[in-house]
Amino acid sequence: MPREVIMPALGMAQNTGLIVAWLKQPGEQVKAGDALMEVETDKAVMEVEAQADGFLTDVRASAGDTVPVGDVVALISETSVDPRTAPASGVDSKPPSLAAAAPTTPAEPKSNPNPAAARAPTAFAAPEPKATGRRIFASPKARRLAAEQGLDLSRLVAASILQPYHASDIDTLRALSAPLAVVAPKPAHASRHLTARVRGDGFVGFCEWMRAETGASPDPASVMAGMAAAALRQGGSDKPMIVAAEAFGQKRLYIDPDRLGLGRAKSAETGQAATLILRDLRATAVTAIRMGGEAAPVLSVTRDGPDMLITLECAPGQLTPEAALALISGFAGQLSEPLRHLL
């Protein structure tokens, strides 16, 4: 199946992107992580990376075109044959090595032939700023304090804490960087354990987009709780949904966070038991989760390099296999491309 290359939302309040240049030629072989094209937003020119291995085909927009966010601009196919123009194209037969000589763009360190090395995830490495292609906005004082204390500001980005960062954010950063105290899990029943992997920048970008749209900073926990509740409700349930969201050592309860519009739900006091537990562990060093069943199904979000890992754990009595699969895939879809699910 060819993978679509879409015009991503790279900036706040961005509706369209201008393709400055293609860094790969039609038919050229690409690896996931390779820079495909340069896109100009209102603020900067950024590289857009390939999401999969394959061949760049069906290039639908040229350098100089302005393309709406979300539109497909090309495909990454399993063969170099353009699925639409397969029989006659001379480009298709061009070996990849020739295309690499195309002189249209400046040399890109990212287009090195060993993208696997660039992708290799390291458990403790913070996501590189390159992952979003953006400089982190932080005051000189915040940068100095972070450097003095050996803290990495990109952890704040990963935790969806909105920029710019100031000295007051360093306390949060310190808390994020400390190993999280592990809460003793309740005795596990034989449990269901599912994991999914999505790209990490979709959610962060979405929170920034929301801020630009509404003028207010969304509460990331509320947004994520809304997505989880929506994924759980796919069957059409009208029952009240109480999501217990745990992040940065804090626990908040959201009632029906999917019903009010994402991010609008405020944390509430309620004596009712949670329908779903949501643990945002992106800011911690934890990558793999195997905690066993708890009183309600548990969705954990962790970070692995530029990606987010989603783990669903529940007792067999809590969700049927079908419901468990629907929940994790629905939640993964929302997290990876929140805007498209919203639209």
Add this chain to the structure above:
Amino acid sequence: MREITLSKAVNEAIAEEMRRDPTIFLLGEDVAEAGTPFKVLSGLVEEFGRERIIDTPISEPGFMGIAVGAAMTGSRPIVDLMFGDFIFLVMDQLCNQAAKAHYMSGGKLKVPLVLRTNLGATRRSAAQHSQSLHALVAHIPGLKIALPSSAYEAKGLMKTAIRDDNPVVIFEDKLMYNDKAPVPEEEYLIPFGVANILRKGSDITLIATSSMVQVAQKAAEILAAEGISAEVIDPRTIVPLDEETILSSVRKTGRAIVIDEGHQSYGITGEIASRINEKAFYYLDAPVQRIGAMDVPVPFSPVLEDLTVPTPQIVAERARLSVKGELFDAA
């Protein structure tokens, strides 16, 4: 302690120094009989006579030149320039002669001269009698610039200026001549280059000169009611500038606003803000902001004139922006 007006404080400073040192004399327009339009010098001609309190014709370049020559040859003149706006008329005498004589003579000549004049808008005096032009002369090496912000400051700085062996320009705020402040009976001097911390604070530093010191203090009161703790610093002299007091305050608070009544562009605020950026960059948690007078000729219309000058409300608003940590004008 007794309270006296800024006008009276200046008068006392000059009188005390003239009693102490017979080489001091004062000249300018309407200084003797009239005692200046602001009545600052009333009574001096009666005590010191027409030989030492000299009324001149309307001839600023002329009497400024006389004063520079007299200073080079052993007298200690005080020049009274009726409005700060007239400083344009004495630029050559002040900047090319007085400021450079000590340097160009290899130290053989001294020019112990005080030019006292004023600044400040909102007196409904229109564009040619309302300017705050201290930045013009602060740019010239060889001149010291004092900006008193109260009666107490005015007296102590004037006495130090008169005793300085090279040219000093003092700008008094013409709106403040009738403002009273506690001034001790006994003699005191305020050294140049030592800033005054009027209010201690921890969230933001407001550096304000002359007329803007009271604006900054009122802003600090507004902010205090909102839980924002502002430190207020009056540099007292902008040449020499007490950098260390300013920098150590900003290192503590991480934020700063510089407020001065001169036009904002290319002015005192930009100079002080730059020094903070250069020397305390890694302590800054927000961009250093400047607030000066609007870059327009001072309007005669009272309604418009009031809009051109920084107010406590404007300073407080800008301070909130800094403390809140919103991203402004980045990238």
